Structures are given as C-alpha cells and as structure tokens.
Amino acid sequence: MSETLLEVKGLKKNFGDFQAVKGIDLTVAAGDVLGFLGPNGAGKSTTMRMITGFIPATEGDAFICGKSITTDPIAAKRCLGYLPESAPSYRAMRVKDFLRFVAQIRGFSGAALEERVAATIKEAMLTAVENQTIETLSKGYRQRTCFAQAILHDPKILIMDEPTDGLDPNQKDVVRKWINNMAAKGKAIIISTHILEEVNAVCTRAIIIADGEKKDEGKIVREDGKPDSAVFQGTHETGKIDEVFRKLTKKEER
C-alpha cells in the first residue's frame, strides 16, 4: 500500500447562496494519477483552487503531506507543485529569470538555485528558449514553462488543472509522457480535465463530479497498458470512461 500524500475531507464552497462544491472527499497516494473529471462548471477548478490554498473552503480541509492547507498553508504549499488552468506566467520575463524567481520563493539560493533552475530547464526541455521572454513563446512552450515552475522543487504532489487544454496532439503527447514519468517517480498527481482520452492515457484512478458532487470514484484498468482498452471500475458504474461519464453527468443537464 503506497503512502497517502493528499487527503481531502468534506470540501465545500459557497459563493453567496450558490453552493459550487458540495462536500468532496478524496485521497491520492504516491504513484497515483487521479483524473478529476467533470463537465464545464462542475466545480473542478474551484476544488483545485481550494486544495492548493488559492481560495478558502467554506467547510472541510485538504491535508498535503499531512499539513493542513487551512491552518498550515505555507508548509502545505511547499509540498505541492501546481499548474493552474491556462498556464499563467509573467510574460515579460525571460524563461530562466521566471524560474529563478520561483526558485527564490521556493527557498533556493546561490549555487543550489542555479543548479536547480538548470536541471528543471533540461527536464522541461526548455533549453532552446531559456533566454527568450515568455511572451515570444508558442503555447506549447508557455505550458512547459509553467509546468517547469510546478516541478522545480521536486514536489511530492502535483496538481494540474486542464494541463493539455488547447495544445496540439504532439504537445499533448509530451505532457502525457511527463505525467507518466512523474508518476513513475512516485509522485501523487491530480489532473483536472474534461478530456476523457487523457484519463485513458495517463490516469490510474478517476473521480467523476457533476454539479459540485462526487458521482463516482474508481480505478482505470488497461489491458497491457493500452489506452484504447481502458475501463473505469467505479463504486457505482463500470465501463468505458466516456460512457460512464455521459451516464453520470448527463442527468445533470436535464
């Protein structure tokens, strides 16, 4: 049994009278790649933002490497790498300077900082553009730059919100290979997505949410690791992920 690195307990979020997230529980262990699935507006990004400490939960808590994001946010955030939706970055900065800035905040300094930045640039395949300003890069490179800031401190937990959104098939393939590499290194990974082929390609488990509620949770089983053969084995439903997804979330679109 792998070590549980992330535990979310009864997470709720209200915006005025509207309840966007209605009590989400989940756990992610080392080596797990959890697909956090749901249609647009289901509450995926809101949940990600609460887990990463960007917005406070109305109720519930997330424990990252055992640290509460509510009561000990700085320690919790140190254990976490986060790739927000749309991969934002400071576009007027050069790639290397941007990563140096993040490394400083992550507590690196001097030679260790330069070493870590150089290793991350190599790992994220950014060597060719390291001295370019981010605004001059293609969308794929910008995504890599934001991904690089997320893995710079070698976090135990990686959270990615729509990591392949808007990328071309080759760029998607690169991102998926990274995710698989990170999982092989024993990291706990959550991917929020509505692209179901992503789940078949990289996820070991999936949670389906709709209307702010967890609808089902289960394993992704593949024959010989082939994405086409992926089957979702949930608590309530079993079958091809796209069929289960439609069945569980279409009810909400009456």
Add this chain to the structure above:
Amino acid sequence: MNFKNVKAIFAREFKSYFDSPVAYVFLVAFLVLIGFLTFGVAMFYERRQAVLTPFFLWHPWVYLLLVPAATMGLWAEERRNGTIELLLTLPITLGEALIGKFLAAWSFIGIALALTLPVPLTAGWLGSPDYGAVFCGYFGSVLLAGACTAIGVFASSLSRSQVIGFVIALAVSFTMLIIGFDPVINAVANWGVPSPIVNAVASCSLMRHFDAMCRGVVDLADVGYYFGVIVFMLAAAQVVTDSRKAS
C-alpha cells in the same frame, strides 16, 4: 514575515518596470513636469532666492498624476493574466507579496525623485540654500510618495482593469490632497458640519503634513501620519485582494 520572499517579489516587480519603455517614459514625464512647474510656472530662477519651496510644493500634484500610473498594474495585471493564482499558491503570504510590490513601486518613484537632485545642486552652486530644509523637503516628498503609492496599491487591488485602478487612485489621492485646503475647509464648515469634525478631516490631508516639511520642519506626528496612511492602505489592499483574488 519571510524577508527573502519580500525581496524576491520586490526584485521581480522593480525589474518589471524596466522590462518595457513605460518606465523611461514615466521618468522623463516626471522630470519634464517637475521642471516645467518649478522653472516655468513657479519662476524658480526669477525669484533670485536659493529656496526650494517652489520646487517641493509641486510634488503632490506631480505624484497625483504619475504615481497612479506606476501602481495601476500591480494587482490588476496579476488578476487579468491569471498570475495571481500562480503567485498565491507558492509558499508565500499575501502580506509578503503586498509589501514586496509596494516597496518596488515606492523605490521606482524614489528613482524619479533622485533624478531631481540637480535642482538643489544647482541652487547650491548659484547660492547658499538651507540644506537642512532641502533634506526635510526630500524626506517629506519620499513619505508623500509612499502614501500615494500605498493608495495606488489599494486602488489596483479593487479591479482587474488598470484604467479603473488609475482613476480610483487619482480620485482618492486628489480627495486626500484637497481636504486640507482652506477654501475646501470653509465650504464644508458652511454646510453646518461641526468644526471638530471639519478639523479632524482636514488633519488627514496629505498636503497639510507635507507643507510643514517643505518649510524645513520635521514633526514626528507628520512622519507618523504618513506611515499610518501607508499601513492603513496596505491593510485595506490585503483585505480586498484576499476577498476578490478569484473573481
């Protein structure tokens, strides 16, 4: 408070001013405006006095126009580009980010102010100014710039639009400048507002505390006032940013 984080934010923000031509346009505009008002309007040379009061008295009005331009993007840009989500999910507190940004903007205005040093140096070459008064004037100007910068940081936190941030900073700074003027005080008193309230409001004027320093008098109460404005505005910016960061 982790000062390494404040330093990292400060360095990034300060450098970002010089990543585009905007910083240079700002510095030139600052110097041209100060120069025009001092030499063209206040007739600094024609007075034939080595006194820098006509130079310092224009600083509030130049800050009124230009400080909001330097601060309007501090939070508005973070929200518009989505980088606020990146920044505030790093192991850093909102207070550290806020102070780093404020210090960067204040230092940038400080550079603009430092570039006006040829004015007192010229006065010293042509005559014998009271260097104590000159020092007090610059000290007061630095504090005034800090207060205007803090107002700008607060205004920038209110909206993701830089233009709205600029206009709010301009409006708040203008109000805080004019509430100390006698015509304004008299007009308010004529409306029947009790004089203790009128005096209390007038004592909050940015101008009133600056005037004394321009004349070479540094009162601890004036210094305390400016730091009070800075702390109040940054605290307000923290509350606003915290509540509106995801909007």
